[in-house]
Amino acid sequence: MSRKAERARRVAERVTDPELPMLSLADLGVLRDVDVVGDSHVVVDITPTYSGCPAMAAMRDDLVRELTGAGFDTVEVRVSLHPAWTTDWITPAGRAALAAAGISPPGPAPSTSGPIPLSLLPTARQVRCPQCGSPATELVSEFGSTACKAQYRCTACLEPFDHVKEI
Amino acid sequence: MTEHIHTSPEDEHESAYSGLLVNDAHWAFGTDFEDPLAGVDTTIPDGVDAATLATYALMLGDDSLVMSHRISEWTSNAPDLEDDIALSNIALDLLGQARLLLARAAKADESIVPRLPEGSPAPPEDALAFFREAHQLRNVRLAELVNGDFAEATVRVLLFSVWRLALFERLRESRDHVLAAVAAKGVKELAYHRDYAARWFVTLAHGTDESRRRLLTAYDALWPLWPELFDTHPVEAAAAEAGVGVDPATVREAAEGVLDQVLAAADIERSEAPRRSGVLGRTGRDGMHGEPLSRMLAEMQSVARAHPMGQW
Missing domain, CATH: 3.30.300.130 (Fe-S cluster assembly (FSCA))
Incomplete structure (x- = not known):
């Protein structure tokens, strides 16, 4: 370069x-x-x-x-449309910055090759509260304030927070 | 609309409009458009007829454009805030797909783009969205119906996304780079829409007597439009033959397999309502639509048509 x-x-x-x-x-x-x-x-x-x-x-x-x-x-x-963006490309520094700002970073993205299985249960994620660190969190909505986020709530500190959803 | 607002320098700081059209860098929605396919390889693959590719892309683009508009009508009207946001996000994803697909159609065959007055800043995908009549739209009729209650939205998003996801899973293999890329991205979005609608379908089915009654009413009302999704239009057959498109008839089994899982979880039998026929065999893909689409377009297109030279 x-x-x-x-x-x-x-x-x-x-x-x-x-x-x-x-x-x-x-x-x-x-x-x-x-x-x-x-x-x-x-x-x-x-x-x-x-x-x-x-x-x-x-x-x-x-x-x-x-x-x-x-x-x-x-x-x-x-x-560039191809290959399609995935949350796996968010860097470790980016994940740390998200958490520091009170946004829960995404876990590993699901595989999207072959037929996509139907999921009738809320997406199971191990999400920790970015405020207090508690693993006791619940999903409020799969769709948050922007297309890329889901809404969660911490049942320990009661704070709501955004989670960057895995795609 | 083409004339910028003039203010004398001394009132400039008084005017809320000053700077609006001058420097849009701080606006999320600028006044100028970027080409959504800029830098994307839009070469038409060998042996593919440009008009076929364009019309095929138009069909898929019109499905998402019309469906997006209908779902967007839920914004600020959904039963609660979370679902208002969910439906708005689904509409936004579909609008993004529409934009890419209409741009792809225009790039493949410019002759399909309506002619606007010389110097109009409207990009080709906007000309296609805002300056065609209902009979020129190629969307399936499921997308265009007037909205009903939330159960109706649930069933419609479910049927639409089950079908479209099955199509897009296969379209990822398209020989056309743009369609393959749109499909690869769209699969991730549609999977989310399908799961959302499927979960609400099951929830409403097992909710109260009233929620189940409403769900069944919506299901019986929409089911007659399900078979149309799998009819093979000659353009789709030609696009599939050329390796750029997917013959919808070939994904019916996969789509119904998924739908059966949802119906089983909801404890609902497959509907026996007969299919809604076309007019002399012509349906949405042929440009044969119901009156609701004309009304929808009248509202959706009115501002753009009144100001073909407008800058946004």
Whole structure:
């Protein structure tokens, strides 16, 4: 990687997710590739978390603003649909940042090859309360404040919290 | 809509509108659109007819567009906050799928995109969503019905997602890179929608007499539209033949196997209500729709049609 590309990558890595601002796009696993073509044209590859995630447009705008602000002339943000994003790509640092912000990080993503089995029981997860650490938690809703989160409640400290759901 | 709002420099800080259209970087929904397929390989695979691929993508895109709109009508109307959010999230996932699929259709064959006035900023997927008449939409009729009660939403999301997930599991093998990628992503989303609806189906079936009665009423009302989901339209047959699409008839067994598990858990027999016929054999895939779709489109499209040059 050229020195310019390394610098562009460092700038792009600083951009945070608009809905999970404690996570950088690199920690979220959304940043696929950063390259500099020619003298000062940056090409960034990102991948969508969910098909309809409205944060994608904001991520693109933030990348363009940060990179042009860092002195690059032009920025092209490309979307890679394949392979599909999985929560397994959230880095250990990203998981720690989520927990520190009171959001329970995802467990291992289920396999999605072959036929997907029907599940009639609430998804069984070992979720610990990010506030008090208690394993005594219950699911409130499989759908939380954003497409990527489920709602939980801690039955020890009674605090509600978000859990990033595994996909 | 094309004219920006002008303010003199001294009132600029007084106006709530100043800056709205100038620098949108801090808005989650910018005023300009990114191409959802930018940087994606949209080459049409060898031996595939462009018009077939476009129409096939349009069919799948219209299913999710219309279903998304119907489910979005639940926003702020669901029985409780959690289900309001759940349904809104399901609608959002489907809207994302619709956008990619309509963009794919437009990229495969530009001649299907309605012509807008010169200089209109509407991207092709928006032109397809907002500037076609009901008879040009290719969605299955299950998606377009007027919403009923929460039991009806439960049954509709269940039937739709059981069918669509079975299709998408196979579509992951499409020779078309875009359809394969949309399907791979969509499978994860649809699995979630299907489990959500299936759990509510079982819950309502074993809830009170009233919840079971409502569920059975909705189930009998929607079941007549289930067989249409597995009819093979000539375009679907051609897309399957070319290795880019899936013949829906081939996933019927898998879909009904899943549905039977839900029905067994709910202690409900398979409905015997007869299928709803088309008009002279024509159904949703042929552009033959009921009046509710026209009304839905009138509402959904009115703003975009009034302002074809509008910037959002």
